[in-house]
Every structure is written in C-alpha cells, then in structure tokens.
Amino acid sequence: MSTKSSPPVAPSHSATAAIRRLAERGYEATTAEDLADAVGMSRSTFFRRFGSKDDVVFSDHDHALAQLEVFLGATALPPGEALVQGTADVLRLLTRDPEAARLRFELMRVTPALRDRELVITHRYERVYARFLREVTGPETPGWVAPALAASLVAVHNATLRDWLRGTVTDAPGTVTRDLRRVAGLYDPWLDPSGSDARRRVVVAVYDAAGSPDAILDAVAAQLNGG
Template identity: 50%
Template sequence: MTTSTAASAPDAPASPQATAVRYLTEHGYEQTTTSSLADAIGMSRSTFFRRFGSKEDVVFADHDLALSQLQEQLDTSDLTASETIARGTLEVSRVLTRDPVTARMRAQLLRSTPLLRERELVITHRYERMFQRYLARVAAPGTPDWGPIAVAAAVVAVHNAALRRWMKLGDDHAFGGLTRELTALLAKFAPWFGGEAGASRVVVAAFEAGASPDDVLRAITDQLG
C-alpha cells in the first residue's frame, strides 16, 4: 500500500482540527483556553466539546481515527500476519500524514508541551496493545507469552522510525521501505506468526540401496524441485 502525503488543494478550507492545531502552535497550548480555541475554529464551546472533547483531544484526533481503522483491519483481515501488520501500519501512516502541514505543526506542539508528550506515550501503548492482541490471536501453538508483546513493540518502533524519516525528508519515499522492514521483522518470528519464512517440509526420496552419493543428492533435488 502506497502512502500518500500530498497536501490538500491550496484553496481547500482547513479542517477544524488543522485550524485548532495551528492556533495552539502559534498561541501556546497552556496559554490557550478551550473557549478561545472554539472561537478560533468557529464553533460554540458546547459544539467543540461534543465533537472533540477537549483541547488535548483535538490534537490527537487523527490518532483516534487511525486506531479505529487499524482495529477494524486487524479484526477482519484474512491475510498473513506480516501482510496484515504491514497494511495496517501503512494505513496508520497515511492517516497521520495526510495533511503534512498539520502533522508537522502537531509534532512541533508535542515537542514544546510535556503534557502532550505524555498523552503521546499513552497512545503509543494503545497501538502496541492493539498489535499485541492481534498477534496473540494468530500465534501458533507453543508461542511464548512474551512473543506478541515483543513483536508488537518492535512493529510500533519500526513505524515510528519511518514517521521520523518522513518528518525529516517530507516525501513518500520515507515510507517506501516500511513494508519490507515489517515483513523482515515478522519473518524473524515466522514459526510463531504464520510461518511466512516457509514451513518445514519432510522430503521422501527413493533410490537404490547401492546408489552413489551423487544419485542420492539428485533424488533429493528432484523431490525439492
């Protein structure tokens, strides 16, 4: 799945969330009241609360959407574990970077606001738990309890590294290797999560009792071919 980070058309009106993130970035998170933020995006205070909940929630509205879509995909996918993880993770990337300007302003706001950085950690754990539950559900018998936990944390770490590349480079190429990276990661644990690295095979080859080693090797090669 290709991640698109194209900005909205220049004449397209900014979304309420984009306007809110810009306002918070320019005026300061702590200095901005909910009332002033609602005014800035053209909403009454009661409408703002119904739609977003709080000024903290409006900053992470894209994450709420990404988490909801990811959960649906993990619940309904009939693909292999590596394909499911890769597609779900790329969709998260698409949602978080669909408005590049707002995504960068949000990152700037998080860097300058400790309270929001703490909320970001909570959201990171939500992604991890979501992947963990999925991996535990598809794990092969005998998979250790720590397997889904470790792999879920690794998936989120790989995605976050790609997101940081995007923040630095600012183009689609930052996510170009993400599917390959996640596939390689899951392949390390293939016996536990779907056997993408290839299942074990029992090869039966028949040959004469007096066959030479070369004849035996040819018989095995024929079976494997």
C-alpha cells in the same frame, strides 16, 4: 491492498485549524474558547466534537486506532502481511495532512503533557497489535512474541514518521512497508510456521557406507556448520 471495511475518517480541516492555533499561541496559553473560535464552532460544539485540547492534537490517532482494529479484525491476509499493511495504513492517515502532522510534532516536542499523552497512545497501539497476535498465533508461541513484535511495529512506524517529518523520507508508507516486512519476517516461525518449515535448509550428505556412525554424524555436522 485488500478491500476492507473501515470506520469513516473525519475531515482534518477543523483539527488542523485548532492545532495551528495551539502552535501559534502556545499549548498552555490557548483556551477552549480560542480553539472553538479557530474552528468556527461554539464552545459546547467544540467539546462535543473534540473533548479537550489534548483530544484535538491526537484526534488523528483516535481515527487511526479505530481503523487499525477494524482492519485487523476483518482481514483475510496472512498475519505478517496484515500487520504490515495495517501499520502502513496508519501512517498514510497520519501523514495525509502534512501541515497538521508537522504542527503536532512541534507541539509535542515543546509540551511535556503532550509527550506523556503520546506514550499512552503508543501503548494503545501496542495493545491492539498484541491482542491480534495472540489470536492468530498458536499455543506453542512464546509469551514474549506478541509484546516484542507489537513494540517493534510501533518503533518502526514512529521512526519512519520522524524521518518523513524531517524530510529524509519522501514515501513514508512505502518505506515503512519495506522495513516492516523485514521485521515481520523475523517472526515467521510463529506467524507462518508452515512456510518457515518449507524454507528450512536441506542438507544432502554423501558418505562411505562402510564408515562408522560417528564419522557419518561428524560429516553431517560439518556440512551444517558450513565446513
């Protein structure tokens, strides 16, 4: 991992306590006063720190998004690897407190309003990725590349997070790094066009100098097609 400048990540203890209270009492039944009491703050301090019940649940995502933007804006890594490592860092942040991550997942599962907010968060990640991709790819890059790869990065991240929450994946950052490198590799023609050219297959054709042009072209085509 390259050295990078990141915004400070706030301690998660207060957010975890608030999320635990929401899980115990239910999202709708829990008041701001309940949450302030759970984290040991006054109501006004709670609102200054977190804003709302939704903001408590998604506070780690706010920090992760800020961290991702700083990283992508400062990194000297090749674009594909920058996307992979930046996304893996997001997953590290979201899984650093397993209790909070699992409580958040359960709350979203049973609370429609939070699932709606999750969609908004997802689009925010996609916008960060797409903006970076438009900055680092050439003008000949098709318009669909940035949104398609951005959506793929989020999808692979979210799938890995769910597998980790279910216990089918133990090393979430390692797993997402491996899988994201495969995904990014599909976009090498635009992320790393020079490297893509170097990896193109070279076909050496041996032919009879007396052969006709059509016969020579047919022989080359047969080699390209594996014939």
